[in-house]
């Protein structure tokens with residue numbers, strides 16, 4: 001593989017992911033059409049508004065290409081927030097266009113209006129001794145995971161970072177802090193770069 005990392009770049013936090021990847025030595029290709037969706041070797045799916053991103057993926061004929069590449073060909077993905085919603089098999093109470101394939105159920109905007117956004121730090125074996133700063137913005141809650149989904153980090157007893165084969169999915173925004181551990185680890189362990 002050539003190691004071309006793509007970032008889904010319609011809406012939301014894609015530029016911050018591109019900045020982080022560039023800093024780590026992997027200038028990313030923006031994915032917005034079937035050609036770029038077919039050409040990348042790994043993909044970051046940023047946060048934003050999942051209904052808008054899903055609609056645009058459908059309109060630009062990228063939805064089916066990515067569904068095939070992720071779920072049939074094993075394209076490595078790092079999904080954050082809205083990206084995770086778009087990969088979830090079940091989006092509770094919604095029939096928005098989505099990719100699916102990640103065996104989890106999510107509820108959108110699930111932390112309530114008063115605490116729509118908050119910052120915390122996450123601890124857990126997977127991340128080592130040094131807690132990970134985590135920014136949640138109108139985040140979804142992962143309500144359920146199948147047996148083949150590994151829960152890597154939790155917050156308040158709920159999964160907030162999960163792995164299913166080549167997919168790493170967070171409900172928070174690792175691109176908004178200076179801590180690049182998740183990007184680095186994804187590049188190394190899921191993509192085989194870095």
Ligand code: GLN
Nearest residue numbers: 047048049050081082138
């Ligand atoms: N609330 C957004 C959604 O449901 C996700 C928020 C985010 O990506 N920060 O699509």
